[in-house]
Amino acid sequence: MTTLQSVVRRRRAVAVAGAVSAGLLVLSACDKPTPVATVTVGGDSVSSEALCYNDGEKLNAESLKDCVKNADDVKTIEVGPDETVRIGVDPKIAEAGWVVLVNGRPFSENSKQTYHTIPYGAFFQEQYGTGGTTNTLAIQMGEKNTKGVWSFKLKKG
DSSP states (O other): OOHHHHHHHHHHHHHHHHHHHHHHHHHHHSOOOOOOEEEEETTEEEEEOOSEEOTTSOOOHHHHHHHHHGGGSOEEEEEOTTOEEEEEEOHHHHHHOEEEEETTEEOSOOBOSSEEEEEGGGSSOGGGTOOSSEEEEEEEESSSSOOEEEEEEEEEO
């Protein structure tokens, strides 16, 4: 093997080692995915990671304020008359307990189940404070100490 071949091989080895190191560095900087919540109506579903989540730890007031700012960019699903809204949550959310909020107000009791259903009649009704054509459905992980928030828009179909 010539000296030139040896130099080229060393450069390739250094380049490969550098690329592997850079790749590992990028992967270590990635955030872990948050637990997922899903809303299903009929045959349509939308899933989302949390608007705010601190690896299952209590969120402070500042985090919750930032969460509200991000609430404009949430997934929307259409709800037609006589349809049922089905909410499914990751087991991590269920273990901590969760509450459904509609337009920011508690709509269910604390649950440790991974699944909950709400009939159409509960939405888009003035008597329940859910009139209009669009409502926000939020899932709050943790009843007293909020550990995460997921949000969806329900559009009257």
